[in-house]
Amino acid sequence: MCLLFISYKGAPGVRLVVAANRDEFLDRPTVCLDVIDENRKILGGRDLRCGGTWLAVASGGRIGAITNYRDPSMTKENAPSRGDIILDFLRQKVSASVYLHKLHRRKSEYNGFNLVLADDTGLWYYSNISCEIKQLFPGFYGLSNHLLDTPWPKVERGKKMLRPLMEGVTQVDQKSIFHILNDSCVPDFSRLPDTGVGPEWEKLLGTIFIDGPGYGTRSSAVVTVYESGRVSFGEQTYLRRPDRVMSTFVVQKEMDPPGQAGRDR
Numbered sequence: 384m385c386l387l388f389i390s391y392k393g394a395p396g397v398r399l400v401v402a403a404n405r406d407e408f409l410d411r412p413t414v415c416l417d418v419i420d421e422n423r424k425i426l427g428g429r430d431l432r433c434g435g436t437w438l439a440v441a442s443g444g445r446i447g448a449i450t451n452y453r454d455p456s457m458t459k460e461n462a463p464s465r466g467d468i469i470l471d472f473l474r475q476k477v478s479a480s481v482y483l484h485k486l487h488r489r490k491s492e493y494n495g496f497n498l499v500l501a502d503d504t505g506l507w508y509y510s511n512i513s514c515e516i517k518q519l520f521p522g523f524y525g526l527s528n529h530l531l532d533t534p535w536p537k538v539e540r541g542k543k544m545l546r547p548l549m550e551g552v553t554q555v556d557q558k559s560i561f562h563i564l565n566d567s568c569v570p571d572f573s574r575l576p577d578t579g580v581g582p583e584w585e586k587l588l589g590t591i592f593i594d595g596p597g598y599g600t601r602s603s604a605v606v607t608v609y610e611s612g613r614v615s616f617g618e619q620t621y622l623r624r625p626d627r628v629m630s631t632f633v634v635q636k637e638m639d640p641p642g643q644a645g646r647d648r
Contacts, residue, residue, distance in 0.1 A: 385450055385528055386591065387499065388541045388563065391506050392521035393549040399501055399608040401448055402545065402560045405437050406593050407601045409623060415602070416618035416634040425473050426616050426636055428602060435466020440616055441473040442638050444608040445502045452495025452512050453528035453578045465496045472500060479507040483516045490514060497526055501608070523549075528578065528588075536570035537591045555607045557617045564603035564619075566591040599623070612640030 385406035391399055412431035419425040419439060427439025438448045447469030472482050479500040490511035497510045506519040508531050523546050524531060525538035544563045548556060567590050575585045593599045607615045620632040
């Protein structure tokens with residue numbers, strides 16, 4: 384996962400909206416949105432190379448999302464998969480705060496990451512680069528491959544586009560949020576960061592939706608947690624054929640509040 388836009392208590396009756404793009408090499412094997420854990424009813428995509436996930440949700444509105452921190456000079460070979468962190472959290476019964484304090488003690492095992500967790504105690508952020516556990520206040524947030532709200536052009540653009548979509552709504556308009564995640568506006572080159580990958584890669588990675596020859600946005604997702612406890616999870620997967628024509632595969636799933644029978648739609 385490389386890009387997140389978050390609305391936390393930004394609309395009446397809507398506790399949390401997470402809009403996310405997963406950017407990855409196109410040949411990396413992946414399973415689209417489905418039930419990951421039958422026993423604990425975890426929904427998410429699955430990376431088949433390392434077995435983890437980039438975004439997943441469990442019943443009760445427990446959510447985990449992760450992005451990599453981009454700095455090639457800091458990469459450690461044979462580090463454990465960062466995608467396992469989300470599943471580890473969702474399979475446990477501890478609060479997000481308790482989990483993050485435990486994770487902090489083994490932060491150096493992993494390559495750089497940003498982690499967003501949500502449960503009934505609130506919304507939390509942690510990075511093993513800044514090493515600070517933060518409980519987030521209601522508002523709008525953006526996260527790519529640096530730290531939370533680092534003002535990269537695409538982060539600022541996505542936050543600005545999301546905010547008006549949440550004004551006064553009681554039902555989230557997924558279609559409009561997916562439109563944000565499909566945005567391919569190219570920022571001015573002078574505003575792009577220098578993360579050590581070279582100018583051509585910085586340009587490719589500078590858009591919200593990435594469409595490169597071997598690397599790009601593999602899927603977009605919109606997760607909505609309502610104050611009632613109902614969870615809606617929509618995912619668009621982008622299938623690129625050899626002629627570079629792209630098609631979209633859409634999955635929509637829902638979870639009812641705790642105590643009610645869940646259902647797929």
